[in-house]
Amino acid sequence: MIAKTPTPPYYAVIFTSVRTNIDDGYEEMSNLLVKLAGTYDGFLGIESARNEIGISVSYWKDLESIKKWKQNTKHIIAQKLGKEKWYSAFKTRIAIVNKDFEF
Amino acid sequence: MIAKTPTPPYYAVIFTSVRTNIDDGYEEMSNLLVKLAGTYDGFLGIESARNEIGISVSYWKDLESIKKWKQNTKHIIAQKLGKEKWYSAFKTRIAIVNKDFEF
Numbered sequence: 001m002i003a004k005t006p007t008p009p010y011y012a013v014i015f016t017s018v019r020t021n022i023d024d025g026y027e028e029m030s031n032l033l034v035k036l037a038g039t040y041d042g043f044l045g046i047e048s049a050r051n052e053i054g055i056s057v058s059y060w061k062d063l064e065s066i067k068k069w070k071q072n073t074k075h076i077i078a079q080k081l082g083k084e085k086w087y088s089a090f091k092t093r094i095a096i097v098n099k100d101f102e103f
Numbered sequence: 104m105i106a107k108t109p110t111p112p113y114y115a116v117i118f119t120s121v122r123t124n125i126d127d128g129y130e131e132m133s134n135l136l137v138k139l140a141g142t143y144d145g146f147l148g149i150e151s152a153r154n155e156i157g158i159s160v161s162y163w164k165d166l167e168s169i170k171k172w173k174q175n176t177k178h179i180i181a182q183k184l185g186k187e188k189w190y191s192a193f194k195t196r197i198a199i200v201n202k203d204f205e206f
Contacts, residue, residue: 002193016106052152091204
């Protein structure tokens with residue numbers, strides 16, 4: 001689903017990843033994290049897609065919200081497990097959205 | 104493939120879309136556009152994934168490069184056909200990447 005974000009500016013966290021072939025709780029953790037992020041003040045929405053690579057873009061009101069989410073305990077555990085099991089590579093980019101348009 | 108972008112800052116164009124069930128040249132146009140974009144000065148890379156929705160993030164050196172690419176004739180035709188045939192909805196966001204980290 002395309003996220004219904006407010007008028008810019010707002011922040012985007014672009015997470016691009018390559019999965020290993022290990023599942024072992026990946027789906028459950030992924031769903032849990034989306035739910036948890038949604039409870040955070042400043043969370044504006046998330047878009048995700050995966051085939052050869054995965055791209056998840058979460059949108060946030062400000063850097064403070066992103067920082068708080070980064071410190072969430074479950075999120076920290078997920079980051080650790082991600083490196084150990086689920087991802088062979090990933091890249092995270094923090095960006096400010098200044099303009100958007102839609103159809 | 105995760106794009107090998109330089110040290111920030113650089114720009115990201117986040118294109119999120121929902122496809123219709125009409126193919127009619129979509130793949131060919133999509134491949135052509137990626138090739139064409141790659142010939143542009145200022146193009147830094149692209150990442151794409153699709154299942155329920157599609158997300159393509161292209162990375163650029165500056166706004167000037169993005170503007171030039173927006174004016175490419177084939178790109179303009181693709182945008183028109185996209186609205187007419189291939190997409191039921193899309194959203195484009197222009198963002199400045201200020202920070203990135205990888206694994």
